[in-house]
Amino acid sequence: MPRSRRTWSRLRRAAVVGSATLTVVAAPSAALAADNLPPLRPLVQDLKTGGRACATGSERPYVSESPRVTAALYDPESDDQPAEGNFVQGEFEAWWTDADGAEQHRTHTSSRLPSGTSAYWQLPDDVPPNTVVSWRVRAHDGKAASAWSSEDGGSVCEFVYDDENPAKPTVSSTDFPEDSWTARVGEYGTFTVGSSSDDVVAYRYSYIGGPYGTASPEKPGGPVSIRFLPVDTGPETLSVQAVDRSGRISGRTDHSFFVVAPRAPAxxxxxxxxxxxxxxxxxxxxxxxxxxxxxxxxxxxxxxxxxxxxxxxxxxxxxxxxxxxxxxxxxxxxxxxxxxxxxxxxxxxxxxxxxxxxxxxxxxxxxxxxxxxxxxxxxxxxxxxxxxxxxxxxxxxxxxxxxxxxxxxxxxxxxxxxxxxxxxxxxxxxxxxxxxxxxxxxxxxxxxxxxxxxxxxxxxxxxxxxxxxGARTARLAGHWSLESAADGASPELYGGAPLQLSDGATIRRAVEDDCAVNPDCVPPTDYPLVGDGDLTLDGTTGHAATDRPVVDTGDSFTIGVVVRLADSDPEHPMTVLSQGGEHADAFKVRYVPTEHEWQLVVTGADDSGAAETVVAREAVADGGEGQGQRLAVVYDDATDQIKLYLDGYTSDEATATFHGAWHSDGGLQVGRGHVDGAWGEYLRGSVDEVHAFSGALNQSDILGLGFGTEPCVC
CATH class of the missing domain: 2.60.120.200 (Jelly Rolls)
Incomplete structure (x- = not known):
């Protein structure tokens, strides 16, 4: 079984102490000398050249600058203290043959370091390029030196300093000729990349916006093939740099071409x-x-x-x-x-x-x-x-x-x-x-x-x-601006089902004033939420509803609304929007004052006891002041997700997976929802700009809801 350095040092110390015991009787001074063991010979595996392993011959590293060499040094235990308390120095030696055939030597002694740490030497700048440089090291504890790292079965370390960058690579392609319009989305093609430098070991490449990669030739300086799959139309550029064995990088070669639309189906x-x-x-x-x-x-x-x-x-x-x-x-x-x-x-x-x-x-x-x-x-x-x-x-x-x-x-x-x-x-x-x-x-x-x-x-x-x-474009299913009412109903802007107003529900119009010409005028403070009117609900019986479903709750849909609660601390939960069946709501959006949050609640069946999935956004009731809060509900049947948006944004807490969507046959309710199979949670406050869509709107479209204009659904 292999033994650690400490094990070997203990064995060596035990042997020396044993001999010292025999020697003490005859010569006490010899025992003192035997207590100091020389440092251990640095091992090849503990030597690094510029961070690379020590090697020779064809395995020697090539470096892009005069390197820093390092060596882990060890001094064994003595009678007085463990090895960790010993200090050692590294004595380094490097040599090479110069252009005139003369051998050059350089030496360096490191500072004293605790045993077990690494000593280093930053080699001088006069190390010549393209020349094999050898180095070795030994440890010295101030009294005795170890064997050189190259002795007793060890090895010297070698490197070559390369001071020249490789040539820029060449790029060619019959599939994607330069400046051509032959590349198509969805069809692979090949680039051939090469170099005139015989020490290139890799090619780094990238395209506009990615992907990025590295390709290595079978032998230094050889060519590589790079495959590419165009995924979008427009101009494209392959950029390549060559990397040599020392890590030096060439200039960049750009190969530009154009990607056109994909071929029609077969x-x-x-x-x-x-x-x-x-x-x-x-x-x-x-x-x-x-x-x-x-x-x-x-x-x-x-x-x-x-x-x-x-x-x-x-x-x-x-x-x-x-x-x-x-x-x-x-x-x-x-x-x-x-x-x-x-x-x-x-x-x-x-x-x-x-x-x-x-x-x-x-x-x-x-x-x-x-x-x-x-x-x-x-x-x-x-x-x-x-x-x-x-x-x-x-x-x-x-x-x-x-x-x-x-x-x-x-x-x-x-x-x-x-x-x-x-x-x-x-x-x-x-x-x-x-x-x-x-x-x-x-x-x-x-x-x-x-x-x-x-x-x-x-x-x-x-x-x-x-x-x-697989995309399905959302379609406007209804828009109620709540600017007016006639015969107890507020019309849908494009002739769809109107919202029938109950007792306790009224359309509030903006108050006319002459403040522009009357200096004694007191401007009104209670403006409608959006435009010239909104729907005011009394929190007891007031609500508005269509006589038929507005969206298919079993498929993707989006509902948006602007709402302002009349109280800053409502006494009970209040529903602003819902649509469902006889006993339950397929969905409802309500404010829960004890939690200070808006909730989207969806159920799995038209049953008063059906399981609910709830997501929420934190919010403070506005107490009849301000511009109101813009809410939006999105159910995306493609991803089986529900989302609740507040003022145009959602969050992880307001998103959930939901598989139980069902087709409700009841009308859209504004201002109330089902509670234990009966109507309840009547809203006290103002409601405006109700939008309904068949399909799931995306984030940018949601941002446009609630301002009195149609959002872009494109």
């Missing part, structure tokens, strides 16, 4: 064909034959360019196929589309491609590990799962196999889900299928529900493109 079926059609026309690729279980003219997801889709009945006749392969599954490809499952209780296939008695890949849904359904992309022994399919809910699903990385990736509603998996696909030269997958005994795992806009790509679909494919 095959694309909108599936928006007229009802009764026998096949689906293709935007690109061949038409897809439709089985008799396919009905065109079905609904389409809101907020997309689709007008209709195809409905598949889940039987052996519910499929579409071009009767030919759409893509080479051994190479990079992607497949995706909009789907709305009618059932999620079994394996269901959105798209596949036939192989020999099995599918080469499948995209669809399947039961998860806990029996809950998940979206799935299977290819080449890999399966990526994620997201939560919901019966009757639209989702965009897309599977990607990148042959460059060997990874399979799954996107749901434009967001990457699950963990990419290594795949080894086999050839699947059979027909592409929509709505079913090949099995040993025939087709199986049939889709039941709607399918639309199926696309197959023979390239990478980059993350931004996947997000665009």
């Amino acid at each position: 095959a694309h079926w909108n599936l928006a064909d007229p009802a009764g059609t026998k096949s689906a026309a293709a935007e690109t690729g061949p038409a897809a034959r439709a089985g008799t279980g396919v009905a065109f003219g079905a609904g389409a997801p809101d907020g997309t360019a689709l007008k209709t889709t195809a409905s598949l009945d889940g039987t052996g006749h519910g499929y579409l196929s071009p009767d030919t392969a759409a893509v080479d599954t051994r190479r990079t490809f992607a497949v995706g589309g909009w789907v709305r499952p009618a059932r999620t209780d079994a394996v269901r296939t959105v798209a596949s491609q036939d192989a020999d008695g099995a599918p080469g890949f499948t995209l669809g849904l399947r039961p998860g590990s806990d029996s809950a359904p998940v979206w799935s992309f299977r290819i080449g022994g890999a399966q990526v799962t994620g997201g939560t399919p919901e019966t009757g809910e639209w989702a965009h699903v897309l599977g990607l196999y990148d042959a460059e990385t060997g990874l399979a990736t799954l996107y749901v509603n434009g967001h990457e889900v699950g963990t990419p998996q290594k795949a080894a696909p086999v050839e699947a030269a059979g027909a592409f299928q929509i709505g079913r997958a090949r099995g040993a005994a025939g087709y199986r795992d049939r889709w039941q529900g709607e399918v639309g806009d199926v696309r197959v790509y023979d390239r990478v679909v980059v993350p931004a493109e996947a997000a665009e494919l």
Whole structure:
């Protein structure tokens, strides 16, 4: 078993003490001399040249400046004190042969240091470049010196000082020629980088905004190939610097080119064909034959360019196929589309491609590990799962196999889900299928529900493109400016359902004044929140409501409002907005005075005892003064998240995952919500600028709510 330096020093001391014991009788002075043990020979593994390990020959380091050499020095224990109390000096020696063939020597003695620490020597500036320099060291305790580090089985250390930077690298590419417009988003290409300097060991490279990396040649000075995947259109530049074995860096070489829009899909079926059609026309690729279980003219997801889709009945006749392969599954490809499952209780296939008695890949849904359904992309022994399919809910699903990385990736509603998996696909030269997958005994795992806009790509679909494919634009569902009322109702600006006012709810108009011309005028202090009017509620019975739902609470939606509480210390919680059913609210926004916060409360069912999910933002009741507080509620069905915004901003505490959204059939309520199955939590204060959207607004759009103008939803 290897022994430590302390173990060896103790053994040495024991041996010396033993001999000293025998010597004391005859010569006491000899015993005193034996008590001082010489320092230990510095070990090669404890020596460093400019921070690099001691080495010789082809392993010797090259350095970019005259280096600092270091050595850990040890002095063994004595009778009087442990080794840590001993002090030692390093005696360094360096030598080389100069250009005239004469040997040059330099020496240095370090300061005294405690045993076990490192001594160093900054070598002089006259060390010549491109010359092998050798050095060694020994330890001295003031009485005796150790052996040199090069003796007794040790070794000298060598280095070469390199004072010249490598030449700038060369860059060429047939895929991305300089100043060309041939690069396309989603398609890999290669750069060849080389150098005229034969000591280059690496090339550092970067693109505008990244990525960054380092590539090393097989031998010094050799070329490297750098692969690149364009992910955005516009000008792009590859910048490269060469690094030699001493760490010196060359000047930069820039290779500029332009990236253009990605190629269209290899095959694309909108599936928006007229009802009764026998096949689906293709935007690109061949038409897809439709089985008799396919009905065109079905609904389409809101907020997309689709007008209709195809409905598949889940039987052996519910499929579409071009009767030919759409893509080479051994190479990079992607497949995706909009789907709305009618059932999620079994394996269901959105798209596949036939192989020999099995599918080469499948995209669809399947039961998860806990029996809950998940979206799935299977290819080449890999399966990526994620997201939560919901019966009757639209989702965009897309599977990607990148042959460059060997990874399979799954996107749901434009967001990457699950963990990419290594795949080894086999050839699947059979027909592409929509709505079913090949099995040993025939087709199986049939889709039941709607399918639309199926696309197959023979390239990478980059993350931004996947997000665009799965995006749904929010649509204004209602805007109540609360400036006026007629016949007990305040109109929606574009002719939608008005807000019916109850007793205790009034539209307050701005008070006319003549302060501009009357010096004795006292300006009013109680202005409406926004514009010339707002809704005032008495906190007892006052509320306003539509006679039907304003947003689909089972799908993505956004609701915004401006509110000012009449009291600085309300006596009970007060709801400003809600929408739900007969017994519970699908959502409500309320102020809870005991917590000094606004809360967004969502429930999992139209049941007074349904489980609640609550997120909150801290706030102080304004007590009838100020410009009010701007609140916004966002439910994003694509990410299954709820968010509560206050004055345009949210937080981690105001965000939560929520899977229990349901379709409420009650009208939008302003100023009240359900409490134990009955109406309550009436609000006392003012409300203005109620906005409702089908779809989830983003941060920048939320910032525009509540100022009396339409936000940009783009």
